[in-house]
Amino acid sequence: MTPDLALEPVTPRLGARLTGIDLKQPISVSLAAALRAALAERLVLFLPGQFLDIPALKRATAAFGPLLRVPYIAPSPEDPDVVAVLKEADETRISTFGGDWHSDFSFLAEPPGGSLLQAVDLPPVGGDTLWADQATAWATLPDDLRALVAGRRAIQTGAPYGVTHAPAADTATSRSIRIARGDPEADRERAHPAVRRHPDSGRAALFLNPIYTIRLDGMSEAESAPVLARLYAHMTRPEFCCRHRWRPGDLVIWDNRMTLHFAVNDYDGHRRLLWRTTFAGEAPIPA
Numbered sequence: 001m002t003p004d005l006a007l008e009p010v011t012p013r014l015g016a017r018l019t020g021i022d023l024k025q026p027i028s029v030s031l032a033a034a035l036r037a038a039l040a041e042r043l044v045l046f047l048p049g050q051f052l053d054i055p056a057l058k059r060a061t062a063a064f065g066p067l068l069r070v071p072y073i074a075p076s077p078e079d080p081d082v083v084a085v086l087k088e089a090d091e092t093r094i095s096t097f098g099g100d101w102h103s104d105f106s107f108l109a110e111p112p113g114g115s116l117l118q119a120v121d122l123p124p125v126g127g128d129t130l131w132a133d134q135a136t137a138w139a140t141l142p143d144d145l146r147a148l149v150a151g152r153r154a155i156q157t158g159a160p161y162g163v164t165h166a167p168a169a170d171t172a173t174s175r176s177i178r179i180a181r182g183d184p185e186a187d188r189e190r191a192h193p194a195v196r197r198h199p200d201s202g203r204a205a206l207f208l209n210p211i212y213t214i215r216l217d218g219m220s221e222a223e224s225a226p227v228l229a230r231l232y233a234h235m236t237r238p239e240f241c242c243r244h245r246w247r248p249g250d251l252v253i254w255d256n257r258m259t260l261h262f263a264v265n266d267y268d269g270h271r272r273l274l275w276r277t278t279f280a281g282e283a284p285i286p287a
């Protein structure tokens with residue numbers, strides 16, 4: 001029997017707080033199915049007080065899909081399946097990992113299905129994370145933009161890790177996260193549907209990425225730029241977003257197919273460490 005989960009919405013459409021389960025305990029097949037269904041519906045799950053160690057975090061991740069080792073980001077020395085999202089107190093006036101709206105690795109043939117973040121060491125205040133609901137963004141897109149992206153593909157590249165679109169050297173992120181740059185293979189262009197369908201829920205969502213989308217298929221970069229700028233302004237409207245203020249022990253799980261996320265870099269002078277795992281997705285299904 002599928003257990004009923006105590007889900008408390010945090011906004012009308014996006015995000016839910018989930019209490020009453022302890023992911024340190026073994027996760028039954030039926031609980032895993034209920035968690036996947038909850039994630040497909042709410043897109044971000046906030047579980048307070050989990051305090052998972054790395055083996056428990058990996059077991060929780062496997063409830064959502066096979067663990068995925070992401071490219072270009074050096075894993076934690078503690079475990080190759082974990083990225084330590086770390087900025088030390090003395091790393092000031094530097095951009096942070098994930099500090100722009102994005103979904104993860106949309107330039108891969110099979111972008112990740114989602115990720116988990118376990119809070120380990122938090123600043124006293126600040127360092128929140130935001131998510132934006134791309135299913136609602138698609139459902140509410142103005143007609144002219146809808147006509148432009150419906151049935152179209154968007155061209156994605158691993159811009160920050162490649163050569164052609166590499167960021168300036170002085171935009172490097174925290175020394176505590178080692179990012180590999182300058183790989184010509186990352187510049188390879190990959191066309192994915194601009195609107196994708198979730199394999200479990202069947203819902204449709206915009207799948208465009210302010211970091212990795214370089215143009216819309218059939219349009220030049222110059223023609224695409226103003227259209228993408230309008231799309232990104234819509235996709236990140238406050239009414240599609242939720243914001244998480246981290247507390248000790250929090251675990252957050254998000255769907256990477258249908259959300260963007262943003263790490264707020266406002267905590268200079270304080271250490272922030274979260275463990276991050278990722279589970280596999282599939283080649284985006286056109287909507």
Ligand code: SIN
Nearest residue numbers: 085097098128129263
């Ligand atoms: C990320 O995975 O993009 C970072 C999220 C965060 O540090 O809040």
